[in-house]
Amino acid sequence: MKPTNAQIAVVGAGRMGRGISLAFAYQGYRVILIDMKDRNREAFLQLKEDALAEIKNQLDILVMTDVVSQSSVDNILGSIDFCSIQDGIHKLQQTDVLFEAVPEILDVKKSIFELIGAHLPENTIIASTTSSFSANDLAQYIEGKERYMNTHWLNPAYLIPLVEVSPANETSPEVLQKMKTLLEGIGKVPVTCAPSPGFIVPRIQALAMNEAARLVEEGVATAEDIDKASTIGFGLRFAILGLLEFIDWGGAETLYHASHYLKDSFEEDRFGPPQIIEEKMKKGETGMRAGKGFYDFDGKNMDEYQVETLRKFIDLLKHLGLLTSPEKKHSLL
Numbered sequence: 052m053k054p055t056n057a058q059i060a061v062v063g064a065g066r067m068g069r070g071i072s073l074a075f076a077y078q079g080y081r082v083i084l085i086d087m088k089d090r091n092r093e094a095f096l097q098l099k100e101d102a103l104a105e106i107k108n109q110l111d112i113l114v115m116t117d118v119v120s121q122s123s124v125d126n127i128l129g130s131i132d133f134c135s136i137q138d139g140i141h142k143l144q145q146t147d148v149l150f151e152a153v154p155e156i157l158d159v160k161k162s163i164f165e166l167i168g169a170h171l172p173e174n175t176i177i178a179s180t181t182s183s184f185s186a187n188d189l190a191q192y193i194e195g196k197e198r199y200m201n202t203h204w205l206n207p208a209y210l211i212p213l214v215e216v217s218p219a220n221e222t223s224p225e226v227l228q229k230m231k232t233l234l235e236g237i238g239k240v241p242v243t244c245a246p247s248p249g250f251i252v253p254r255i256q257a258l259a260m261n262e263a264a265r266l267v268e269e270g271v272a273t274a275e276d277i278d279k280a281s282t283i284g285f286g287l288r289f290a291i292l293g294l295l296e297f298i299d300w301g302g303a304e305t306l307y308h309a310s311h312y313l314k315d316s317f318e319e320d321r322f323g324p325p326q327i328i329e330e331k332m333k334k335g336e337t338g339m340r341a342g343k344g345f346y347d348f349d350g351k352n353m354d355e356y357q358v359e360t361l362r363k364f365i366d367l368l369k370h371l372g373l374l375t376s377p378e379k380k381h382s383l384l
Contacts, residue, residue: 057080057081057147057148058080058081058082058083058145058146058147059072059075059080059081059082059083059146059147059148059149059150060082060083060085060139060142060143060146060148060149060150061082061083061084061085061149061150061152062085062087062139062149062150062151062152062153062163062167063085063086063087063151063152063153063154063163063180064084064085064086064087064098064102064133065152065153065154066206067152067180067204067206067208068084068150068152069084069102069105069106069109070109070204070206070207070208070209071150071152071180071204071208071209072084072106072131073106073109073110073127073131073208073209074208074209074237074239075237076127076128076130076131077110077113077118077119077123077127077209078236078237078238079130080130080237081130081132082130082131082132083132083134083139083142083143083146084102084131084132084133084134085134085135085136085139085140086098086099086102086133086134086135086136086139087136087153087163088136089136090135095135099133102133103128103131103133106128106131107124107128109207109209110124110127110128111124113209140166140167140170141170143167143170143171143175144170144171144172146171146172146175147175147176148175148176148177148178148230148233149167149171149175149176149177149178150178150179150180150202151163151164151177151178151179151180151181152180155181155182155183155184157184157188160179160181160184160189160192161192164177164189164192164193165192168192168193168194173195174198175198176198176200176226176229176230177193177198177199177200178199178200178201178202178230179199179201179202180201180202180203180204181201181203182203182250182253183248183249183253184201185201185217185219185246185247185248186199186200186201186217186218186219186222186246187219187220187246188246189201189219190219190220190221190222196219196221196222197221197222197223197226198222198223198226199219199221199222200216200217200218200219200222200226200227200230201215201216201217201218201219201246201250202214202215202216202217202230202234202241203215203216203217203250203252203253205252212238212239212240213239213240213241213242213252214234214239214240214241214242215241215242215244215250215251215252216230216231216234216241216242216243216244217243217244217245217246217247217250218243218246219246220246227243231243255294259281259285263277263278263281283373287364287367287368287371287373288364290367291360291363291364291367292360295344295345295346296345296346298338298344298345299338299339299344299345299346299348300338300339300360301338302337302338302339302340302341302344303328303331303332303336303337303338303344304332304337306324306328307324307328307329307332310322310323310324310328311323311324331344331345339353
């Protein structure tokens with residue numbers, strides 16, 4: 052599928068739908084953005100004006116940051132056909148890929164899939180942008196389950212590269228690959244995960260955010276200091292090293308002992324290590340120094356790997372102005 056002949060439909064004109072529309076439009080695709088609520092003409096025109104104004108503002112930011120040129124703005128906006136449900140439903144016959152982006156209410160999604168199903172070609176790929184429902188739960192409402200999957204985008208959808216692609220049990224491997232190729236073609240980084248609640252990012256994110264809220268609740272630190280710690284400490288490290296890679300880098304034994312200490316101190320099972328960490332400790336697969344952890348380091352040039360990783364970290368610190376040169380003079384109090 053090439054931008055010159057492929058058409059993308061986005062069903063649902065909220066923040067996610069607008070962001071996905073922009074992500075495809077500024078990469079050269081024609082997009083139909085369909086408002087699925089039944090509104091009177093005045094309400095629809097107001098929504099259309101607001102939606103296109105928001106997309107225009109996002110484009111202005113992309114212009115200011117040299118992502119797109121000023122001269123391309125009108126063409127990009129012109130690539131997005133904002134339609135009412137009455138008009139848009141009749142334009143689906145030419146759609147190659149459809150993204151559903153309606154609210155996270157199962158009955159709403161069911162009714163939308165039933166409505167659009169009668170108007171889509173048999174080979175149209177269908178994806179929900181749900182952040183909660185399993186692909187298997189939603190696939191039951193699709194005619195031709197082999198063409199269906201979840202694609203969980205992260206806001207703002209036109210900026211964040213990651214898209215979590217979650218196929219249902221009956222999703223065709225060929226269709227899955229087409230979706231990943233499509234996403235990669237617009238600069239996204241798709242990752243595949245099983246039809247499990249919470250996917251990858253929301254599941255990890257929920258735990259981290261809840262724990263941050265508990266720190267405030269318990270009076271451990273202020274919200275400002277917790278956020279400073281999470282961005283400058285937690286966030287910076289995991290922008291370079293993945294969570295599991297970080298375990299291997301530091302050694303699973305560090306996580307193992309720290310987890311047991313926290314579990315015993317707080318008398319909370321949630322801090323305890325998972326079974327896979329217990330098993331890796333028994334097998335001696337504790338990470339980089341052991342030659343194997345979650346990753347296999349056999350045959351890897353460890354000096355090059357460590358230098359390259361630290362170089363990325365230093366470059367990021369320099370970019371953010373967080374690395375102080377020892378050559379700079381500091382007054383001593």
